[in-house]
Amino acid sequence: MGKAASKKIADPFSIGINLETGEMANPARHLVRRASDMRGHYADPAALEKLIKDQGDPLHYEVFEVPVPQEDGELMYCISKLQPGAVGGEFFMTKGHYHSVAGTAEIYLCIRGGGYMLMKTADGKSAAEKMSRGRMVYVPPFWAHRSVNTGDEPLISFCVYPGHAGHNYGDIETEGFPRRVFQANGQVVIR
Amino acid sequence: MGKAASKKIADPFSIGINLETGEMANPARHLVRRASDMRGHYADPAALEKLIKDQGDPLHYEVFEVPVPQEDGELMYCISKLQPGAVGGEFFMTKGHYHSVAGTAEIYLCIRGGGYMLMKTADGKSAAEKMSRGRMVYVPPFWAHRSVNTGDEPLISFCVYPGHAGHNYGDIETEGFPRRVFQANGQVVIR
Numbered sequence: 412m413g414k415a416a417s418k419k420i421a422d423p424f425s426i427g428i429n430l431e432t433g434e435m436a437n438p439a440r441h442l443v444r445r446a447s448d449m450r451g452h453y454a455d456p457a458a459l460e461k462l463i464k465d466q467g468d469p470l471h472y473e474v475f476e477v478p479v480p481q482e483d484g485e486l487m488y489c490i491s492k493l494q495p496g497a498v499g500g501e502f503f504m505t506k507g508h509y510h511s512v513a514g515t516a517e518i519y520l521c522i523r524g525g526g527y528m529l530m531k532t533a534d535g536k537s538a539a540e541k542m543s544r545g546r547m548v549y550v551p552p553f554w555a556h557r558s559v560n561t562g563d564e565p566l567i568s569f570c571v572y573p574g575h576a577g578h579n580y581g582d583i584e585t586e587g588f589p590r591r592v593f594q595a596n597g598q599v600v601i602r
Numbered sequence: 603m604g605k606a607a608s609k610k611i612a613d614p615f616s617i618g619i620n621l622e623t624g625e626m627a628n629p630a631r632h633l634v635r636r637a638s639d640m641r642g643h644y645a646d647p648a649a650l651e652k653l654i655k656d657q658g659d660p661l662h663y664e665v666f667e668v669p670v671p672q673e674d675g676e677l678m679y680c681i682s683k684l685q686p687g688a689v690g691g692e693f694f695m696t697k698g699h700y701h702s703v704a705g706t707a708e709i710y711l712c713i714r715g716g717g718y719m720l721m722k723t724a725d726g727k728s729a730a731e732k733m734s735r736g737r738m739v740y741v742p743p744f745w746a747h748r749s750v751n752t753g754d755e756p757l758i759s760f761c762v763y764p765g766h767a768g769h770n771y772g773d774i775e776t777e778g779f780p781r782r783v784f785q786a787n788g789q790v791v792i793r
Binding site: 420421422423424425426427428429430479483484485486488512514515516517518520522528530532534536538540541542544545546547548549550551552553554569571572573574 | 744
């Protein structure tokens with residue numbers, strides 16, 4: 412317990428998460444991504460510009476959290492809320508990221524809605540896991556990950572990742588994800 | 603990404619957790635603690651022996667999990683299910699533990715039932731957080747933790763902790779927790 416003595420030990424706390432709606436009570440931090448933040452991510456850039464113009468740059472996804480120290484041993488957690496919709500037939504999705512410390516996992520426990528977790532590794536492996544209420548997706552270390560909402564209500568997940576993981580958006584923006592999820596004739600198609 | 607290349611990268615997976623009942627579909631590992639496993643933990647040892655004898659060593663609590671590598675960067679997770687009941691007026695509880703790597707946190711998201719998370723540090727600080735459906739308790743690094751069921755149905759939580767955390771039951775068995783939770787005249791009392 413030598414390390415405990417040499418640094419201040421934080422106090423326990425608790426927060427409320429509505430397990431029906433996915434709402435977090437009194438989040439300390441609220442990250443908002445609008446359609447305009449998603450430039451460069453969809454297959455049809457013109458369709459995205461039209462959506463931004465026609466709908467006044469609508470909400471795309473949000474992250475709610477109560478931060479803890481960004482250190483190894485701590486656990487960051489959040490509620491991720493992705494709106495329903497499509498851009499040129501491609502379902503709304505998050506930007507996606509690797510972790511800055513690439514060898515760190517992430518857990519997504521889906522509370523509401525439906526869709527997919529798309530994942531890829533730097534050396535070209537690719538995977539997709541279906542998300543629905545009560546489905547817990549394990550994103551192992553070294554996998555970039557992006558969620559996609561294929562339903563008609565928000566896709567809401569409770570997420571946990573190591574405190575020191577950080578976010579690396581740059582590499583996946585350059586690489587792109589090998590699979591995309593579209594609506595075609597009322598069907599969900601992964602290409 | 604050098605570390606990624608030098609070790610095998612695990613594949614993503616997903617599992618089902620019923621967000622009403624707390625049941626995990628197809629757990630790979632199932633840990634069972636019976637009343638006889640709790641010797642040395644309750645204030646009234648004679649009452650525990652009577653319960654073991656009268657009720658045929660009943661189930662006390664269970665842990666359901668699908669293991670991942672026990673390494674830094676991975677996230678272990680489980681469903682913890684603690685039965686309702688009392689031993690000499692003291693509510694059923696788990697043994698409680700520090701982590702072997704003491705500076706690692708744990709998250710408990712309560713899915714069903716009600717009770718308390720009792721916590722303490724090696725240097726004598728003590729805390730209690732109430733648990734109920736949708737309540738997420740953050741157990742910071744260096745805090746030993748034990749859950750207590752004060753309700754009349756199982757207390758079920760979804761738990762996440764760092765892969766390399768491990769369990770240290772020995773130190774807290776020697777130290778004991780400074781607070782206990784009793785039923786007295788129909789009330790829940792922390793002493």
